[in-house]
C-alpha cells in the first residue's frame with residue numbers, strides 16, 4: 001500500500017509528502033514537550049547518520065523544562081522534521097503566549113506541516129475519525145482527534161475503529177506503552193509525565209525507547225491509557 005493520502009484543500013496546503021527511497025533509517029518520535037534531555041538521550045541511542053530521517057508527531061513544546069532547547073535541536077538539524085501538534089497550534093493561534101517564546105518561534109510553528117506522509121504512512125498529531133473520509137477532516141480535527149464519539153480519555157479511541165488504508169502514526173493521547181496496531185502506531189508515552197520518549201524504527205518495525213524520565217508534570221492515571 002503506497003497511496004498518497006487525499007485531503008481537503010485546507011489540509012493539503014499543510015501536507016508534506018516525503019520520498020524516503022534515498023533515506024537510510026526512518027524514525028517516528030512521540031511528544032517531546034520541552035524535554036530536551038530525553039530527546040538528546042533518544043537521539044544518542046539512535047546514532048543517526050547523514051541519510052537518516054526523524055519525523056516527530058508534534059507537541060515538541062510546552063509543559064516541560066526546555067521548550068526553546070527542543071526547538072533549537074529540531075530546527076537546527078535538517079534530518080529532523082515535525083508535524084504541528086495542538087500545543088504548537090495554540091501558539092500559532094495566539095491562544096497562549098508562553099514566556100519562553102522567542103522571535104521566530106511562532107513562525108517556525110506555523111511552518112510545520114499538519115500532516116507528513118511517506119509510503120503508506122501518515123503522520124498527524126491527533127488521528128483520524130475512522131467513520132469519515134480523510135478528505136472531510138479539518139486541520140483542527142487531525143491535530144486533536146482522540147475519542148470521536150466518546151468523552152476524551154474515557155474512549156473509545158479513534159484507533160480502536162480504524163482499519164486503514166493508511167498506517168497512522170500519532171501522539172496526543174498519552175499511553176503507558178506504545179500503541180502498535182496494523183493501521184495505527186501511538187507514540188506518546190508521556191515523557192513529560194515521568195514516562196518514556198519513544199521512537200518507532202520504520203525500516204525494522206520496532207520501538208526504541210528511553211529510560212523513564214524525570215517527572216515534570218503530574219498526570220492522573222485516568223489520563224494515561226493502557227493500549228492492551
Ligand SMILES: [Mn+2]
Pocket residue numbers: 031033059085171172173188
Ligand atoms: Mn502532547
